[in-house]
Amino acid sequence: MAKVQTVQGAVEADELGVTLAHEHVRFRDEAVAAQWPGRYDDELELDAALVTVNAAKDKGVQTIVDPTAMFGGRDVRFMKRVADETDVRIVACTGIYSYDYLPHYFANRDVDAMADHFIEDIEFGIQGTEIKAAFLKCAADAAGVTENVEKIHRAVARASVKTGAPIMAHSMPAVATGPRQVDIFKEEGVDMARVQIAHCGDSEDVGYIEGLLEQGVYVGLDRYGLEVYLPIDKRNATAAELLRRGHAERLMISQDFCASIDWFPPEFAETAESNGMIRNWSMTLVFDEVVPALREMGVLDDAKFNTIFVENPARWLTA
Numbered sequence: 001m002a003k004v005q006t007v008q009g010a011v012e013a014d015e016l017g018v019t020l021a022h023e024h025v026r027f028r029d030e031a032v033a034a035q036w037p038g039r040y041d042d043e044l045e046l047d048a049a050l051v052t053v054n055a056a057k058d059k060g061v062q063t064i065v066d067p068t069a070m071f072g073g074r075d076v077r078f079m080k081r082v083a084d085e086t087d088v089r090i091v092a093c094t095g096i097y098s099y100d101y102l103p104h105y106f107a108n109r110d111v112d113a114m115a116d117h118f119i120e121d122i123e124f125g126i127q128g129t130e131i132k133a134a135f136l137k138c139a140a141d142a143a144g145v146t147e148n149v150e151k152i153h154r155a156v157a158r159a160s161v162k163t164g165a166p167i168m169a170h171s172m173p174a175v176a177t178g179p180r181q182v183d184i185f186k187e188e189g190v191d192m193a194r195v196q197i198a199h200c201g202d203s204e205d206v207g208y209i210e211g212l213l214e215q216g217v218y219v220g221l222d223r224y225g226l227e228v229y230l231p232i233d234k235r236n237a238t239a240a241e242l243l244r245r246g247h248a249e250r251l252m253i254s255q256d257f258c259a260s261i262d263w264f265p266p267e268f269a270e271t272a273e274s275n276g277m278i279r280n281w282s283m284t285l286v287f288d289e290v291v292p293a294l295r296e297m298g299v300l301d302d303a304k305f306n307t308i309f310v311e312n313p314a315r316w317l318t319a
Contacts, residue, residue: 002318005134006063006089007080016089017062019313022168022198022222022254023283024066025049025082025090027261028073045260046081052259052283053086059287063089065254065313067168067198069097069137073262076131091317093168094121095137095156102148114155115162122163134317136160139170140177145184153181157188166194166316168220173203182215192216193319196252202229206241213250218316222254224290225281228272232279236293243299248307252316253290257283 003010026045033040053064068074076092083090095118096106106114121133136156140149153169160167167190171178178197185195192215200209201221212219221239223229242251264272272278280289294300 004091004314004317005132006091007076007083007131008089010132011089013314013318016310016314016317018060018309019063019065020056020061020254020283020286020309021065021196021252021313021316022067022220022256023056023064024068024072024256024258024261025053025064025079026073026075027068027258027263029262030071030073032262033073040262042078046078049078049082049259050085052257053082053088056283057086057088059284061088061283063091063313064283065091065135065168065317067093067097067135067137067170069093069095071097074126076126076129080131091134092126092131093135093137094118094126094133094159096152097137097139097170098148098152099139099141100143100146100148102151106151107148111151111154112158114151115158118155118159119163122159122165133165135166135168137168137170138181140181141170141172142175144175145177145180150184153184154188157185157190160185160190160194161188164194166196166319168196168198171197171199173200173205173208176208178208178212182212182217186215191319194316196220196316198252199223199229199256201235201238201253204230204234204238206238206245209238209242210245210247213247218250218252218312220252220254222252223256224253225255225257225278225285227279228277232289236290236297239290240294240297240299243294243304248304249312251308252312253286253308255281255283255285257281257285259283
């Protein structure tokens with residue numbers, strides 16, 4: 001089987017084991033952190049990451065796919081420290097996480113120039129290290145596939161075609177970004193077996209999700225705990241129906257959890273919980289509640305669990 005790059009080096013894909021396909025060991029605004037570093041506590045953030053990842057490890061998780069890209073505070077040295085101290089593999093990415101904004105640096109360069117930056121991360125290493133990106137990340141959200149978002153998607157696609165690296169695309173089903181994202185990848189010649197459309201589980205529309213699956217991509221049911229987008233019972237109903245329809249081999253289940261995130265003041269977490277925006281959001285929720293619920297519904301057995309949490313991530317990363 002092909003090798004997969006982790007922050008600790010390349011491993012055989014069949015060594016990845018039980019994998020969470022969409023989690024963040026830290027998420028922060030890199031510009032704010034660079035300009036006001038005193039507002040951040042690196043050791044406190046490390047402690048939060050270690051507690052979170054060790055909790056997942058206690059549930060049997062052996063690998064975490066971390067799609068933290070530019071504008072999410074990507075820091076592969078931090079990721080490696082977490083991996084070293086927990087003995088859980090972390091798979092890092094390259095790309096740009098933006099819903100529209102591009103700095104002048106990229107706005108005034110073409111798609112191929114942007115792609116070259118991503119290729120450098122994949123072939124040579126990230127942030128001056130020898131740690132290589134294993135996949136590419138892009139995003140489309142409420143604003144839709146804007147001109148800048150399309151530019152990022154095309155750069156990601158061209159880097160994928162040149163290197164063979166897979167793509168994870170943040171999507172927003174509420175504005176149906178997925179089909180357009182897939183169209184761009186197809187126009188650029190990307191192998192659809194290398195594409196994962198994230199956050200499809202925010203939708204109850206099984207037909208919408210099946211329309212993406214028919215294109216040959218993987219879909220992420222990967223925001224469990226973020227009730228603000230869809231409550232857990234509705235997420236489970238969607239997952240169960242997709243499993244009944246025979247789509248286990250194209251599903252990724254995860255939580256998009258951030259061990260720490262600076263988008264809101266610290267006290268907001270309690271408010272969000274009390275307001276029902278989040279509920280039991282963690283890196284263990286899918287093992288604590290989702291897997292047992294799907295087993296009780298009779299749609300998930302050991303073989304399908306292995307397909308979703310072991311085989312699919314490895315296959316997507318190496319196809």
